[in-house]
Amino acid sequence: MTDALGRPSIHALLADGTTVRIRAVEPEDHDQLHRLYEEMSPENLRMRFFAVSPHSAALAADHACEPPRSGHRALVAELRGRIIGLAEYDEGEERGSAELAVAVADRLHHHGVGTLLIEHLASAARADGLTCFVADALSENREVLRLFTDLGLRVTHRTDGPETRCTIALDQDDTYLEAVENRGRTADVASMEPLFRPRTVAVVGAGRRPGSVGRAVLRHLRTGDFTGRLFAVNPHAHALLGVPSYPAVTALPVPPDLVVIATPAAAVPSVAEDSGKAGAHALVVVSAGLDPAQAQALLTACRTHGMRLVGPNCLGVANTDPALRMDATFAAAHPSRGTAGIAVQSGGVGIALLDGLSRLGIGVSTFASLGDKYDVSGNDLLQWWENDGVTDLALLHLESFGNPRAFSRTARRVTRRMPLLTVDAGRTDAGRRAAASHSAAAATGTLTRQALFTQAGITATRSIGELLETAALFHAQPLPAGNKVAVVTNAGGAGVLAADACVEAGLLLPAPTPELVQDLLAVLPDGAAVGNPVDVTAAVTEDELRDCLDRLTTHRGVGAVVVALVPTAVAAATGDDLARAVTQGPGRRRIPVVLVRLEQDVPVRLLPAGEGGAIPSYAEPHAAARALAHAARRTAWLARPPGTRRTPDGIDTRRAHALADGWLTAHPDGGWLGPRTCAELLKCYGIPQSPWAWAETEDDAVRAAERLGGPDGRVVLKAYWPGLVHKSAQRAVHLDLRGESQVRGAYRDLRTRFAGLMSGAVVQPLAERGTELLAGVVQDQVFGPLVVFGLGGTATEVFADRAARLAPLTDLDVHDLITSPRCAPLLFGSAGSDPVDLDGLEQLLHRLSRMSEDLPQLAEADFNPVLATSGGLMVLDARARLLPCRPQDPYLRRLR
Incomplete structure (x- = not known):
């Protein structure tokens, strides 16, 4: 079976965590749909049809089950094989608009069935190029009016007598996505209650042999004092480890919330099916080695019976x-x-x-x-x-x-x-x-x-050790107030190591202000060096070190403090515990303080501190510096606003879809677009391109050069054939051509060298001087579209100076793309040059992001070079490759 977009049917969660199946209506659904309407109360039938008629149910079922036709889509929600809801639309005379109708079984009102169906139907409608739904409802039908309003989509109402017409815009803006997320979160959490808060657990595959995985799981549940009811499933035992055992899941005295399966792979699907029949709500499959057929059978059992699954393996x-x-x-x-x-x-x-x-x-x-x-x-x-x-x-x-x-x-x-x-x-x-x-x-x-x-x-850390080191800091200390760090040490060498580690991690070690220097010297012993690091000397006492830290942690120019200590005979002789000066400060400090002790026998530990807190103590200064650098980046990220998505104007999504679909119909295997089609695609998104003309003969090239050459008549000639990617590397470009003879000679050269390949050439005016940039997108099979930006031109591969962000881009993502590459100073004006058109550059990236979102068929696009000047931006060369790909809404609520 397939859904409204020709994909396999989808399973999703209702508000209470129940699993339902969303699929396209089929002719065989007629009787069930008829029954759906017949079982409605007279009042609900009146609300649905505006009047009660003995023929309404049959006519509605007939309409939903009509043979597939353009402009009509119908989806049903199915619970354990029974249809519980229907949503359908019919395109009207107004372009981009369709009439919406929804029906939900009486017993399942307020469970989110209608909302879920409309979400999926709206996704199908967007793929069909629709921009809005319209729906008529009785003005007294507050439930359905609230249903439309609570979708998160923009809804306008027009009341005419007893009826209200609702117009529902289908744009997926942040308000809608947030509403979908909130509904998804509620449903998701409800569905996982049996998994993480089960009242009854059954372990299948717990054997008598001490080394079995199932037995180990059963023992952990028992020795861990699980507070719920615990059962084993083993046909050869009445009890295991003191836990009652039954021959099958279906023989348990009560339905289990959670079933843990630790059987051989071949038995997993049948155990999963039995668990579903027994009323289980969740499975944990520790078994490994399932083949594709077993894997599909396991997942089918889970979806059929509404069980959440962790695993296998x-x-x-x-x-x-x-x-x-x-x-x-x-x-x-x-x-x-x-x-x-x-x-x-x-x-x-x-x-x-x-x-x-x-x-x-x-x-x-x-x-x-x-x-x-x-x-x-x-x-x-x-x-x-x-x-x-x-x-x-x-x-x-x-x-x-x-x-x-x-x-x-x-x-x-x-x-x-x-x-x-x-x-x-x-x-x-x-x-x-x-x-x-x-x-x-x-x-x-x-x-x-x-x-x-x-x-x-x-x-993101690079190892388990670094993950634990950073977790210790995040758990025990406040976030730093920026990336400025003060290093304090009782041994110069340890201070040098800590200072190097901080700088290498990207932290700053500013010199202390004169006021801070005087403040610190007043409490430190003679001979102390108050720079950064602060060398308190081996003679420092516990009280002096504590006073030093108190002054540093209250100074506004310090974001964090690293204390690097080594054991000395001086402290041992006086009975001073310098680590205690760090851990037992006067209450919780405003900024993080971390300790480095080179003699420590474990990479990181948490030392108890005042008021129930803790101080991370590291054996190695680089570990402390890495953790602080991660914390400083988190501080900076939290200080940024979330960012907003911009909707560029002048975009023709419907035309872009038609162009992509038409091209793929003619080229079923996909490939690189020709110059004309590529230019049309960019035009759909308002992306500025250099003027150009297509030439298939020398005469064509000469005429195009005369028309495009401008005041000085200089043009560029680029060979083209399907599959040509790197023109410069193939020497398939002639630059700075002037006059008929040069144009003819260049065309003749290209035609001769690429005989049998070249299908024509592109003629463009020679561009003015400016900064050459690269902007592109790659459709990652897992992550979706990735927008890439950086230095362009022929040196782009040599310098690899680029940044990337996943679409859809927010305004902050675009800012990061522009400022991250090493070439960024060129864009903002350096060495007396004017800044480029930054507004135009931002617009280009937003439009490219929108193109990548709209067209999942866009496998990659490459604008190189993009000429940036203070007067504007121009794409001088553009390539785009399409591959057949079914559209998939990444924000649509569905189970995997």
Whole structure:
């Protein structure tokens, strides 16, 4: 079966977490649709049809089940094989508009059925080029009027007597996306209650053999004092580890909320099906090695019976809430209670993080090993932590992203409430190949992943050790007030190491002000050097060091303090504990203070401090500096406004769709657009292009040169044939041509050298001097469109001076693109030159972003060079490649 766009049917969540199936109406649905209307109350029938007629139900079912025709689409919501709702539209006479109708089973009002159906129908309508729905309702029908208003789309009402006509604009602006996110979050969290707060858990595959995974999970649940009801499923035992055992899930005395499956791969699908029949709401599949048929059968069982799924090939899940105490994992030890949420794909990484957080004393709120991630993903966990009331620090180790754009929007929201840390895994080709083979993850490019992390405010570390070092700082200390750091030490060498580490991490070590120098000298021993680092000498006492830190942490020019201490005989002789001066300051300090002790035997530990706080203590100055640099970047990210998407004017999306569809019809395998089609595409998005003409003969070229050459008559001649990409590298360009003889000679040269290839040439006026830039887009198979910007011209590959951000771009993303490359000073005016047209450059990037969003068929586009001057911008050379691709709305609510 397929949905309204010809794709497989989609499963999605209602407001209460129930799974429903959204699909296109089929002729065989007629009887069910007829029954849907017949079972409505007379009052609801009157609201739906404006009058009660014995023929209304049959006529409505007939209309919905009509053979497919242009301008009509109908979707149904199906719950366990029964249709519970219908939404359909019919295009009207007004271009871009369609009449909307919705019907929901009486017993499922207020569950979000109608809203979900309209979201999916609106997505189909946008793909069809529609811009609005219109719907008529009785003015007294407050429920349906509220339904339209609460969608988050722009709705206008016009009342005429007893009826109200609603016009619903279909634009996906931020208000609508936020409304969809809020509905999705409510449904998502509700669906995961049985997974993370189950009242009843059954473990299938717990054997008598001590070394079995299922037995280890059962033991953890039992020894962890799980507060709910616990069962084993084993046909050969009445009890295991003191836990009652039953021969099958369907034989359990009560329906289980959660079933943990640890059987051989071949048995997983049948156990999943039995679990669904027994009324289970969630599965954790630790089993590995499922083949494609087994994997599909497992997922089908979950979708059919509305069960959320973690895994397969995972370590399990845990929730340390004392009211639950659920440890459904086979890790070496129980996780300690705490406030850090963990989601990993690798079980080994999960064990390392559980151990590290427990050792640090941070502890864990909720843990999920996602494994092959058939269903529950990092996005689900972010929404759970956002709403659990416990988690204040999120740690992710993800080797793949199921829906990066939805993940990015969720992460941007969540990370404003809590730090979100990850390991940037798969930075190399070898690492990406390993990730793909290890967790069935799609390989993703470093540039795209870094763009995602940067835009979403995610703190990306390069190792598990760095992740734990940074988590310790985020958990224990306030964020720094900027990136200015003061280093304090009792040994010059340790201070030098700390200072180098801070600068190499991107932090600043400003010289202290004269006032601060005098303030510090007043409390430090003779011989102290008050620079940055501040060398307090080996003679410093505990009280003197504490006074020094008090003055530094209250000074507005200092954002953080690194204290590098080494043990000395002087302090030992006086009984002074210099570390205590750091940890026992007068209450919590305004800015972070971190300790570096070179003799420390572990990379990082948290030392208890006053008022229940803690001070991170590092064995190595680079670890402390990296953690502070991550914290400073978070400070800067939080200080930025969220950014807004701009909608450029003069865009003809409908024409662009028609152009792409028409070209792909003629070229089913896709490929590079010819100059004419490419120019038409840019014209749809208002992207300025240099004047040009097409020439297939010498005479054509001469006439074009006479027309385009301008006052001095100078032109450029570029050869063209399908598949030509790098013209300069092929020497397929002649520059600065003047007069008929030069134009004819250049054309003859190209035709001779590229005989059998060249289908014609492009003639353009020679451009004025300016800054040559590159702007382009690449459609990543996982992340979606990536907009790239940087230095252009023939040297673009040599210097590789470019930045990238994922579409859709906000105004801040565009600002970052323009300011990040090393060539940025050229754009803002340097060495007395005028700045380029920055407004025009911003417009170009916004229009390119919009093009990439509108056209999933756009595999890549390359504008190089883009000539930027103070007077404007002009694309001198543009290439675009289309590939057949079904449109997919990245923000549409659906399960994986």
